[in-house]
Amino acid sequence: ETGVTQTPRHLVMGMTNKKSLKCEQHLGHNAMYWYKQSAKKPLELMFVYNFKEQTENNSVPSRFSPECPNSSHLFLHLHTLQPEDSALYLCASSQVGTEYGYTFGSGTRLTVV
């Protein structure tokens, strides 16, 4: 596999469920990111991990819990979500210190019912 892989591609969950989104990068990058993309809004940066350490949390509600066990894997654990959390969740990776931007995964389209 190459690039950034996100699973699942689609997820429907109830407000009382607990689920996890997974992201894996095969690029040897040292930073990973979660973004939220809602309809008609710019992409919102949620979390940043550098070398497995969380370096940014953009005031994200605690019902979203990230986990980065190693520099290749990133998870987003979800619990007791609200309907307004329905969105496309994009994972990205990058090599900090280089000129390059991010490589994105295909995203997980989440619907909270």
Add this chain to the structure above:
Amino acid sequence: AQKITQTQPGMFVQEKEAVTLDCTYDTSDQSYGLFWYKQPSSGEMIFLIYQGSYDEQNATEGRYSLNFQKARKSANLVISASQLGDSAMYFCAMRERGGSNYKLTFGKGTLLTVNP
């Protein structure tokens, strides 16, 4: 204040014609990078082109070119010879130095429709 402004929510272009997507940015950094991404309906963000703030020449990648006007703080994307497959959302983004991270900030995007 918005850091990246894309003033065109939607654009239409005829197949084989050129189209320009506008982007202006706001930063006090001297060193920054500007990016354009394409997002088809499948959702994946596809990197198209990059321009560094110190690059003197406009970036080009195949049919994509970036019209970089530093004094005006604009970084417009030009797509030449449009194809039906170019129909997608296009996002302008800027990388600034934020601590140890290189944060990427995105505009709201422009939906491009290529008509046959």
